[in-house]
Amino acid sequence: MCETRSAAALLDRFAGARVLVLGDVMLDRYVYGAVERVSYEAPIPVLAVRRQESMLGGAGNVARNVAALGARAVLVGLVGTEPAAAEVRALMAAEGRIGDHLVAVPERPTTVKTRFIASSQQLLRADAETLAAAEGDVARRLLDAFRAALEDTDVVVLSDYAKGCLSDAVLGPAIAAAREAGKPVIVDPKSRDLARYRGADLLKPNRAEMMLATGLPCGSDEEAGAAARHVMAACGIAALLVSRAEQGVSLVTATGEALHLPAAAREVFDVSGAGDTMVATAAVALGAGADLADAARLANLAAGIVVGKVGTAVVRPRDLQEALHQAAVHSTDNKVVPLDVALDRVQGFRARGERVGFTNGCFDLIHPGHVALLSQARASCDRLIVAINSDASVRRLKGPERPVQNETARAIVLASLAVVDLVLVFEEDTPIPLLQALKPDVLVKGADYRLDQVVGAEVVRAYGGTIVLADLVAGHSTSGTIARMSG
Numbered sequence: 001m002c003e004t005r006s007a008a009a010l011l012d013r014f015a016g017a018r019v020l021v022l023g024d025v026m027l028d029r030y031v032y033g034a035v036e037r038v039s040y041e042a043p044i045p046v047l048a049v050r051r052q053e054s055m056l057g058g059a060g061n062v063a064r065n066v067a068a069l070g071a072r073a074v075l076v077g078l079v080g081t082e083p084a085a086a087e088v089r090a091l092m093a094a095e096g097r098i099g100d101h102l103v104a105v106p107e108r109p110t111t112v113k114t115r116f117i118a119s120s121q122q123l124l125r126a127d128a129e130t131l132a133a134a135e136g137d138v139a140r141r142l143l144d145a146f147r148a149a150l151e152d153t154d155v156v157v158l159s160d161y162a163k164g165c166l167s168d169a170v171l172g173p174a175i176a177a178a179r180e181a182g183k184p185v186i187v188d189p190k191s192r193d194l195a196r197y198r199g200a201d202l203l204k205p206n207r208a209e210m211m212l213a214t215g216l217p218c219g220s221d222e223e224a225g226a227a228a229r230h231v232m233a234a235c236g237i238a239a240l241l242v243s244r245a246e247q248g249v250s251l252v253t254a255t256g257e258a259l260h261l262p263a264a265a266r267e268v269f270d271v272s273g274a275g276d277t278m279v280a281t282a283a284v285a286l287g288a289g290a291d292l293a294d295a296a297r298l299a300n301l302a303a304g305i306v307v308g309k310v311g312t313a314v315v316r317p318r319d320l321q322e323a324l325h326q327a328a329v330h331s332t333d334n335k336v337v338p339l340d341v342a343l344d345r346v347q348g349f350r351a352r353g354e355r356v357g358f359t360n361g362c363f364d365l366i367h368p369g370h371v372a373l374l375s376q377a378r379a380s381c382d383r384l385i386v387a388i389n390s391d392a393s394v395r396r397l398k399g400p401e402r403p404v405q406n407e408t409a410r411a412i413v414l415a416s417l418a419v420v421d422l423v424l425v426f427e428e429d430t431p432i433p434l435l436q437a438l439k440p441d442v443l444v445k446g447a448d449y450r451l452d453q454v455v456g457a458e459v460v461r462a463y464g465g466t467i468v469l470a471d472l473v474a475g476h477s478t479s480g481t482i483a484r485m486s487g
Helices: 004-012 059-068 083-095 136-150 168-180 207-214 221-235 274-287 292-306 317-335 339-351 368-379 391-398 407-415 432-438 457-462 478-486
Strands: 018-023 025-038 045-058 072-076 098-100 111-118 121-128 155-159 185-188 240-243 249-252 258-261 356-361 383-389 422-426 442-446 466-470
Touching: 004 292, 004 317, 018 059, 018 136, 018 274, 025 059, 025 083, 045 059, 045 083, 045 111, 059 072, 059 083, 059 098, 059 155, 059 274, 072 136, 083 098, 136 168, 155 168, 155 274, 168 185, 185 274, 207 221, 207 240, 221 240, 221 249, 221 258, 240 274, 240 292, 249 292, 258 292, 274 292, 292 317, 339 356, 339 383, 339 422, 339 432, 356 368, 356 432, 368 383, 368 442, 368 466, 383 391, 383 407, 407 422, 422 432, 432 457, 457 466
Parallel strands: 018 072, 018 155, 025 111, 072 098, 155 185, 356 383, 356 442, 383 422, 442 466
Antiparallel strands: 025 045, 111 121, 240 249, 249 258
């Protein structure tokens, strides 16, 4: 996602997305308290209970995250008929944007996970559940509920927690029904046999699940990409989004190309439910019209936000908007670099076969003429470096009253432009030392210069580079703007 504005427009479309979630529905209970003594009955801590909370878990947490993002979720899964099932339905109703297509099975208890916590430390987890696979009439009822909700949806999520809902009798027919209806299918897998999810459009395993399923390493970007391609070829999966904890996420698409995104988390407090948040965000983004790459970027960003919250939390559009703004600021800061960093970046550009362009100037008081020059410069290359004169250099060239804006302000403004990839500040009166070090493929100057007047042209031509003269926009100059302001 190259521009914050386009990302914000995508977030605005989240409210129109409709996501159908089929999978293992759970009730997550949290019992909070304090431990001040050890039991006389056994060497165990005694938890003095202070408060209790319940929330949707498993596939329910995916639906909860979808609703928190402003989209519409429909939840299909299995529950019992005991009070826990009523509690699940009440929590769904309280969310306000989750449709209830749950299948009640009297002889099957609702899955309940109870966590006992003291001072942010989990002491014990108690699970009440059955792992019996949905078969026969139960499977038929699940598929009927799924198909009934399928038409009025944009994206399908299959949330597998290996609790029996996504049995062989349900999983294959559900994927087939979604494909027949033209609905993309995202799977959050639990089975080591990833071939069970054949036909899915996007599989979202974590690093440990990938290693267990494939027996292949998944440490480096290259290893993650190779493991993903192996799964895609062997299991009939269109694309994989592999979450790799502190190493970020890797998206490998049907073309075989890989997109590796660094971890977005600034602080990690609780990883509970991060996978649910990631798959929900990817689903909502796809439902809102994003491509896979942008959906992966937003999903990675959302996961980075949610692990910075305590408990099984959710991410809301305002959280993403704030994170996108911070990412844009960080990206701008990363563009203003010294020469040694620029040399490393240029080496990476060239390793990917990208042409490097270069232009330079004072760029004091950015005006439409500057923007036109930079746009034309970027059109002549894949990556554009802009070198600006330092304040001392500008004073030597323009006089003691210039620059109007200091070098930091000028660099930040230039770095905020999408067409600019790197910004350098140079102290010399000419950019020749930079040209000799960076060896850009293209040197761009305004058409007010003749080719024989372009400083550094002989350096660039000597190693086979080209010179481009960009058309100027009449009536715009920094000197003219200052004169008008003074008058």
